[in-house]
Amino acid sequence: MNDRSTVLQQLIEQFERGERRALARLLSLVENEHPVGLSAMAALYRRTGHAEVVGVTGPPGAGKSTLTNALIRAWRTRGRSVGVLAVDPSSSLTGGATLGDRIRMLENWADDRVYIRSMATRGQMGGLSTAVGASIHLLDAFGFDTVCVETVGVGQDEVDIAEVADTVLLLQVPGLGDSIQTIKAGILEIADILVVNKADAAGAAEVVRDLRNMLRLGEQRAWVPPIVETVATEFTGIDNLVSQIERHQAFLSASGEGAARLARRLRAEVARLARRQLTAHIDAVIASNAVDETLIQLETREIDPLSAARIVARIAADRLSESASVAG
Amino acid sequence: MLNTVEPNAEVPPRVGPIRVLIAKPGLDGHDRGAKVMARALRDAGMEVIYTGLFQTPEMIARAALDEDVDVIGLSILSGAHRALFPRIFQELRAAGLDDVLVVAGGTIPDEDVAALKEIGVAAVFGPGTPIETAVRFIRENAPNRSTV
Numbered sequence: 133m134n135d136r137s138t139v140l141q142q143l144i145e146q147f148e149r150g151e152r153r154a155l156a157r158l159l160s161l162v163e164n165e166h167p168v169g170l171s172a173m174a175a176l177y178r179r180t181g182h183a184e185v186v187g188v189t190g191p192p193g194a195g196k197s198t199l200t201n202a203l204i205r206a207w208r209t210r211g212r213s214v215g216v217l218a219v220d221p222s223s224s225l226t227g228g229a230t231l232g233d234r235i236r237m238l239e240n241w242a243d244d245r246v247y248i249r250s251m252a253t254r255g256q257m258g259g260l261s262t263a264v265g266a267s268i269h270l271l272d273a274f275g276f277d278t279v280c281v282e283t284v285g286v287g288q289d290e291v292d293i294a295e296v297a298d299t300v301l302l303l304q305v306p307g308l309g310d311s312i313q314t315i316k317a318g319i320l321e322i323a324d325i326l327v328v329n330k331a332d333a334a335g336a337a338e339v340v341r342d343l344r345n346m347l348r349l350g351e352q353r354a355w356v357p358p359i360v361e362t363v364a365t366e367f368t369g370i371d372n373l374v375s376q377i378e379r380h381q382a383f384l385s386a387s388g389e390g391a392a393r394l395a396r397r398l399r400a401e402v403a404r405l406a407r408r409q410l411t412a413h414i415d416a417v418i419a420s421n422a423v424d425e426t427l428i429q430l431e432t433r434e435i436d437p438l439s440a441a442r443i444v445a446r447i448a449a450d451r452l453s454e455s456a457s458v459a460g
Numbered sequence: 461m462l463n464t465v466e467p468n469a470e471v472p473p474r475v476g477p478i479r480v481l482i483a484k485p486g487l488d489g490h491d492r493g494a495k496v497m498a499r500a501l502r503d504a505g506m507e508v509i510y511t512g513l514f515q516t517p518e519m520i521a522r523a524a525l526d527e528d529v530d531v532i533g534l535s536i537l538s539g540a541h542r543a544l545f546p547r548i549f550q551e552l553r554a555a556g557l558d559d560v561l562v563v564a565g566g567t568i569p570d571e572d573v574a575a576l577k578e579i580g581v582a583a584v585f586g587p588g589t590p591i592e593t594a595v596r597f598i599r600e601n602a603p604n605r606s607t608v
Contacts, residue, residue: 136608139608152525153555153556156525156526156527156528157528160476160479160528161608164475164476166608223502223505226504226505227477227505228477228501228502228503228505228506229477229508230499231508231509231527232510234511234523234527235511238511238519241523242518242519242522247526248526249526249527250507250509252477254477
């Protein structure tokens with residue numbers, strides 16, 4: 133047995149005993165796509181499926197981290213354990229990141245049933261990081277009742293959170309534009325609950341009115357997103373918000389929408405991972421001398437670029453299926 | 461059961477960015493140095509978790525544990541380093557974080573540096589240290605934790 137297998141087994145045993153250090157290490161190893169992390173995920177996935185996953189999204193400065201902090205307190209009061217993933221952007225220039233969400237969530241730092249982890253997007257667009265899906269699974273497998281995912285500050289079109297969360301909270305704040313913003317396609321369409329934060333600030337009533345009108349314009353749906361006013365810094369409206377989250381969770385299980393969403397999500401997750409696998413192998417093939425002959429044929433115009441690409445894709449797919457059978 | 465989950469040796473380990481916790485222990489309210497450092501490390505391609513002012517040794521250890529950082533940068537200008545740093549290391553050891561690189565910056569008199577290194581501080585960057593010196597030290601000395 134090699135060192136890696138020993139480390140893997142130790143980490144899995146510690147994780148199953150509930151040791152935070154093992155959870156923290158595995159989150160890193162999964163995020164870095166380290167073989168130990170990927171193998172641990174394969175072993176631990178069967179433990180998932182118990183957590184409710186709540187997404188918190190909205191524009192920069194809307195109060196996502198502060199609201200998350202308030203939600204942690206409310207969930208803990210109700211006896212729920214909470215794992216948080218807080219995503220901030222990586223620099224597209226250097227790859228570095230300043231992860232500053234944790235600073236707003238220090239209230240519960242000593243609570244053993246609260247775990248907060250900062251993540252950088254690492255080049256992923258859409259408001260999340262590539263590893264968020266796997267990280268949610270790990271927190272779920274660790275046994276947290278609620279997993280809360282805070283996206284980067286988003287604009288209009290970062291809707292990836294809907295692919296991982298059961299319930300999506302969309303924060304709006306006063307001062308970001310008129311009612312025409314509320315009838316655009318995009319992020320408003322994925323909200324399960326609309327949160328008007330900073331509800332004590334000037335213009336909040338207009339935001340609520342615009343959102344209400346937007347909802348009236350739409351077709352009748354089984355779930356109409358409630359509008360919840362909060363002042364997260366003062367914990368105002370948070371109990372109502374948690375009740376609305378619970379109501380949405382109840383709707384998901386009673387209506388069958390939860391099962392339908394789960395099926396869609398699993399399909400989307402597999403598609404995402406499969407694309408990523410294939411892309412990695414294509415990159416490897418392109419960087420190797422396996423394509424030299426094909427490229428010469430392309431240069432001499434014996435074949436065209438699309439035909440060359442199909443040859444590369446075929447080699448990549450063959451290598452992928454070989455490595456899959458080795459791993460399986 | 462676990463024997464069936466052999467790590468796949470075909471895939472080379474991908475090394476992630478260095479993760480750094482920047483924290484200010486103690487009661488002084490001056491965080492400019494810490495923010496300058498956080499920014500410089502970010503620009504050097506690292507992931508910097510910034511927890512800000514007034515951190516107790518217990519809070520620092522908990523954040524380092526949860527965030528699985530490779531490096532902890534402590535900024536202190538209150539003069540309380542001789543009291544706080546041993547307690548920070550005590551908490552880190554209790555959390556099993558012996559392999560984390562700990563560096564310090566701020567107003568730390570030269571005569572205290574040896575004592576801090578004794579308890580485990582890898583480097584002390586006093587006033588006037590060029591930013592690049594600190595960044596290079598961290599880059600060259602951060603533990604490579606992907607070598608499992």
